[in-house]
Amino acid sequence: IKFLNGGEFLEFLKTFGKIPLPPYIKRDDITNSQDDREDYQTVYASKEGAVAAPTAGLHFTKALMDELLSKGIKFAQITLHVGYGTFVPVKVDDIRDHQIHSETFYLSRKDADTINRAKDENRRVIAVGTTCVRTLEYLSDENGRVKPRTGLCDLFIYPGYNFKCVDAMITNFHLPKSTLLMLVSAFYKRPKILEAYTEAKLKDYRFFSYGDAMLIE
Incomplete structure (x- = not known):
């Protein structure tokens, strides 16, 4: 073009x-x-390039973030330019054969230091959204420490994956047969995830991008 x-x-x-x-x-x-x-759009977005918003972040307002800061919670920003592949359903019989698209990421030295300091002080790293989870895990060493870097992330997380950096996550309710739901099922026991989804349906929670979120720890 x-x-x-x-x-x-x-x-x-x-x-x-x-x-x-x-x-x-x-x-x-x-x-x-x-x-x-x-x-x-999230209130903290700063770089253009993604084809979708990190929808777990849509629940955050400036007032909420200020309140969390006043309670001693630290924020670290990480960029992952979400690609169209995030909407592609898994159609293969063996999920290990699914090809996930690469997405550009960026983590600054300042924010890497914030994350590593939390690990050193035995504080939890809570990722806001599956995009953050994937990027942090892609950047993490075996001890959960990350280094500042720019590159392409093609990490596909599914049940059986051993998490190294992320201790908890905030995420929306996802589409079935999606890589996002598989990531969530890898983080927590699948029967418990299905139980949470069943309760959400019974109580009329909103699903998907403009929907409700849950904290998984």
Whole structure:
């Protein structure tokens, strides 16, 4: 594709593009699209490049983050530019044969130090979203320590994986047969995850991107 108007590529996308909502979210008018520009974005987002928002982060407001900071909770930021592969269902009989797409990540020295300090002080590392989980585990050594780095993450986490860095996670309720649900099932016992999903259905919790979240530890 070649752009002949001489403008900036990202500005072109902002003008003519649509918010890259998951395929199961349907929009048929411009009003909803404009609302999504604000709603389908975390308050702490800083770098453009993902095709989807890290939806667990949508539950955080500036007021909530300020309250958590006042209680001594530290925040570390990590970037993972989510690719379209996050929406691709697993269709193979053996999940080990599923090919996950590579996604660009970035972790600064400052934030790596914050994470490593938490591990050194025996404090928990709580990942907000499966994107953070995958990136932290990809960057982690056997002792759960991470190094600042930029690169491509293609880690596929499924039951049997041994977590090294992440102690707990906040995540939404995911689609069946998705790599996201497999990651969650790897982090906690699958029967317990299914039990949580059953309770969520009985109590009318909201699922997927604009849905509710849960803390798994």
